[in-house]
Amino acid sequence: MCPLKVANPTSRDIADLAGVSQATVSRALRNSPLVRKETRERIHEIAKELNYFVNRNAAGLRTHQSNTIALLLFDETGGADAQINPFFLSMLGYISRAAARRGYDVLISLQQLSDDWHIEYQASHRADGLILLGYGNYLSYREKLAALSAANTRFMIWGPILREHGGHTVGCDNENGGFQAARHLLSIGRERIAFLGQTSPRSPEFSARYAGFVDALQSAGKTPDPALKVDADNLEELGYQAARQLVESGAEFDAVFAVTDVIAIGAMRALEDAGLRVPRDVSVVGFDDMPLAAHVTPALTTVRQDIRLAAEGLVESIVGLIEEEPVESTLMAPKLVVRQSCGAHAQ
Amino acid sequence: MCPLKVANPTSRDIADLAGVSQATVSRALRNSPLVRKETRERIHEIAKELNYFVNRNAAGLRTHQSNTIALLLFDETGGADAQINPFFLSMLGYISRAAARRGYDVLISLQQLSDDWHIEYQASHRADGLILLGYGNYLSYREKLAALSAANTRFMIWGPILREHGGHTVGCDNENGGFQAARHLLSIGRERIAFLGQTSPRSPEFSARYAGFVDALQSAGKTPDPALKVDADNLEELGYQAARQLVESGAEFDAVFAVTDVIAIGAMRALEDAGLRVPRDVSVVGFDDMPLAAHVTPALTTVRQDIRLAAEGLVESIVGLIEEEPVESTLMAPKLVVRQSCGAHAQ
DNA sequence: CGCGCAGATACAAACGTTTACGAATCCTGC
DNA sequence: GCAGGATTCGTAAACGTTTGTATCTGCGCG
Numbered sequence: 001m002c003p004l005k006v007a008n009p010t011s012r013d014i015a016d017l018a019g020v021s022q023a024t025v026s027r028a029l030r031n032s033p034l035v036r037k038e039t040r041e042r043i044h045e046i047a048k049e050l051n052y053f054v055n056r057n058a059a060g061l062r063t064h065q066s067n068t069i070a071l072l073l074f075d076e077t078g079g080a081d082a083q084i085n086p087f088f089l090s091m092l093g094y095i096s097r098a099a100a101r102r103g104y105d106v107l108i109s110l111q112q113l114s115d116d117w118h119i120e121y122q123a124s125h126r127a128d129g130l131i132l133l134g135y136g137n138y139l140s141y142r143e144k145l146a147a148l149s150a151a152n153t154r155f156m157i158w159g160p161i162l163r164e165h166g167g168h169t170v171g172c173d174n175e176n177g178g179f180q181a182a183r184h185l186l187s188i189g190r191e192r193i194a195f196l197g198q199t200s201p202r203s204p205e206f207s208a209r210y211a212g213f214v215d216a217l218q219s220a221g222k223t224p225d226p227a228l229k230v231d232a233d234n235l236e237e238l239g240y241q242a243a244r245q246l247v248e249s250g251a252e253f254d255a256v257f258a259v260t261d262v263i264a265i266g267a268m269r270a271l272e273d274a275g276l277r278v279p280r281d282v283s284v285v286g287f288d289d290m291p292l293a294a295h296v297t298p299a300l301t302t303v304r305q306d307i308r309l310a311a312e313g314l315v316e317s318i319v320g321l322i323e324e325e326p327v328e329s330t331l332m333a334p335k336l337v338v339r340q341s342c343g344a345h346a347q
Numbered sequence: 348m349c350p351l352k353v354a355n356p357t358s359r360d361i362a363d364l365a366g367v368s369q370a371t372v373s374r375a376l377r378n379s380p381l382v383r384k385e386t387r388e389r390i391h392e393i394a395k396e397l398n399y400f401v402n403r404n405a406a407g408l409r410t411h412q413s414n415t416i417a418l419l420l421f422d423e424t425g426g427a428d429a430q431i432n433p434f435f436l437s438m439l440g441y442i443s444r445a446a447a448r449r450g451y452d453v454l455i456s457l458q459q460l461s462d463d464w465h466i467e468y469q470a471s472h473r474a475d476g477l478i479l480l481g482y483g484n485y486l487s488y489r490e491k492l493a494a495l496s497a498a499n500t501r502f503m504i505w506g507p508i509l510r511e512h513g514g515h516t517v518g519c520d521n522e523n524g525g526f527q528a529a530r531h532l533l534s535i536g537r538e539r540i541a542f543l544g545q546t547s548p549r550s551p552e553f554s555a556r557y558a559g560f561v562d563a564l565q566s567a568g569k570t571p572d573p574a575l576k577v578d579a580d581n582l583e584e585l586g587y588q589a590a591r592q593l594v595e596s597g598a599e600f601d602a603v604f605a606v607t608d609v610i611a612i613g614a615m616r617a618l619e620d621a622g623l624r625v626p627r628d629v630s631v632v633g634f635d636d637m638p639l640a641a642h643v644t645p646a647l648t649t650v651r652q653d654i655r656l657a658a659e660g661l662v663e664s665i666v667g668l669i670e671e672e673p674v675e676s677t678l679m680a681p682k683l684v685v686r687q688s689c690g691a692h693a694q
Numbered sequence: 695c696g697c698g699c700a701g702a703t704a705c706a707a708a709c710g711t712t713t714a715c716g717a718a719t720c721c722t723g724c
Numbered sequence: 725g726c727a728g729g730a731t732t733c734g735t736a737a738a739c740g741t742t743t744g745t746a747t748c749t750g751c752g753c754g
Binding site for chain 3: 357359370377401404405406408
């Protein structure tokens with residue numbers, strides 16, 4: 001006979017049908033060894049039959065957990081219409097999958113730097129921990145990170161290891177990446193390499209890339225030319241403007257290292273518009289290896305950050321924090337990916 | 348004097364401090380008119396002081412809500428390593444913002460078509476409703492959508508309005524989009540237009556684009572040439588292969604309409620590799636206007652779907668469903684965006 | 695035969711809200 | 725001075741779990 005269908009079955013309904021107590025149902029569904037195998041299976045069957053799923057609110061209330069991690073994405077632009085940096089967006093898939101493997105859901109939340117962050121995610125028991133993602137303005141981060149720490153919130157940051165904030169991080173060895181980029185350009189015979197990107201202390205990651213860049217130049221016996229350094233925030237349009245400015249300044253250069261792919265792509269467009277050909281006249285190297293990088297023409301040579309590894313590292317670590325295991329900040333090695341835009345392809 | 352700090356304050360703690368009952372605290376925090384303005388403000392102050400936030404689990408348990416909507420993203424490729432279509436990914440930002448405006452959080456979940464969907468999102472009270480996003484294989488959707496309906500789940504689908512599935516949709520007038528693309532290519536003098544994309548019944552959206560394409564040809568007195576139609580699923584690599592196949596077939600063509608931007612970008616790469624120049628030798632038009640489209644070289648002429656409007660429509664509708672308001676499926680008008688890849692730029 | 699013990703299950707107390715209901719207070723007008 | 729309505733607040737009962745503790749079997753063994 002068809003077991004009576006209940007609209008929104010509870011564990012008590014299952015219990016009644018199985019002829020056991022509600023507590024036993026709860027234990028059975030969590031596969032507790034305390035309940036006999038046969039009854040456990042019977043209960044599972046009935047639950048499936050009735051389309052029963054445990055009420056996460058009730059379970060969470062009891063256990064003080066949500067099995068959810070909140071992903072806070074920052075857009076550096078601030079506009080209400082702002083696009084999220086595709087580099088971080090592409091990390092989202094890996095994060096979500098890694099979280100799912102560990103039994104966690106992912107809550108996303110776009111944050112403006114100006115916002116009051118949703119520091120209440122954990123306090124309200126909506127999430128067990130946070131992951132912060134974005135090329136942030138660390139100066140304005142600081143106090144907010146302090147607030148997170150003060151509230152005893154568990155969080156992981158994508159970014160550089162900084163003494164100031166108390167949080168754990170997963171990041172990329174930006175200095176080494178900048179070094180690789182410059183060394184490569186030098187190795188293929190480029191002499192005058194321009195740098196495009198913001199290097200103020202509010203973006204330590206970009207500053208580190210620049211430091212590596214300078215280091216490579218100096219190792220080769222060159223000194224960086226201030227005329228070949230143009231500030232640009234991380235937007236395609238600003239990359240375009242920076243390159244245009246560089247061209248119009250009349251400075252001579254035969255290569256461009258852009259601090260992100262987004263800037264590099266804007267720069268390439270500007271160079272084309274100015275009648276310069278990439279890579280014949282100017283070599284271009286970016287940073288990030290976002291999905292787009294391989295598909296622009298010419299395909300962009302860039303410093304790859306392994307976002308999959310990064311995503312999995314972030315998830316592993318935040319889960320570690322949640323489960324009170326010791327967690328170390330990690331630094332990942334970037335890798336130069338040579339494509340067309342630098343002109344190094346011998347074949 | 349500093350009010351005693353409680354580790355994880357509850358509404359009862361606030362009540363004690365304020366000298367009122369816990370119920371009053373609850374009411375005050377939800378701005379009920381039942382509590383006097385002064386006490387309400389006092390309670391708010393104390394709550395802020397103590398860093399108190401209502402426990403969402405408890406509240407949700409009581410109200411049977413979660414104030415969360417789950418976003419299910421499908422990747423058409425199936426691989427564990429698969430990238431999500433950037434077109435949908437870029438919708439995510441708008442969805443998240445629109446949801447936040449309405450007081451909802453967004454839970455994301457990547458789904459393989461093969462997966463057992465998380466139909467339990469609503470049953471487990473983790474989400475109040477679902478949004479389904481992706482160029483799906485509708486044949487395999489069907490039974491799962493039926494399951495959703497059967498479970499009385501509220502959901503919105505991005506896609507074509509189909510009789511079969513019970514759900515409400517927000518979609519784009521794909522047929523009209525295909526028509527616009529073809530008409531434009533004809534209007535600039537192209538004669539033999541190839542079509543790249545999958546048109547099986549399992550992807551009704553692409554079929555509709557093709558139908559519009561054919562319609563435009565016929566309106567111009569032409570009949571579509573089967574030799575100029577190549578199947579391709581929605582991946583850059585497959586677009587590359589399709590275009591290559593087209594070239595190698597020896598068929599003559601002077602334009603390509605690709606059913607998505609992703610395919611178009613792959614096709615452009617193949618054309619370049621084959622020594623054909625875009626747009627001089629071949630005009631290319633895509634579909635979607637994903638962020639990348641404007642930045643490839645040559646910039647891609649494409650049919651734009653207004654993802655912002657779409658995202659907001661989806662959110663409005665799912666919130667409508669949740670709040671038991673009447674909801675209509677909607678069809679949005681696409682718009683041709685002319686860039687370089689079709690060669691129509693007079694200036 | 696009784697005792698202890700182990701395995702399986704039941705009982706019941708939380709978890710922190712929301713909200714129906716009732717009680718207290720205050721005002722207003724007669 | 726008091727009925728009666730408005731305003732404000734407290735009481736208590738849910739919501740559906742998880743889990744510590746008690747209970748109940750049956751069985752082996754002294």
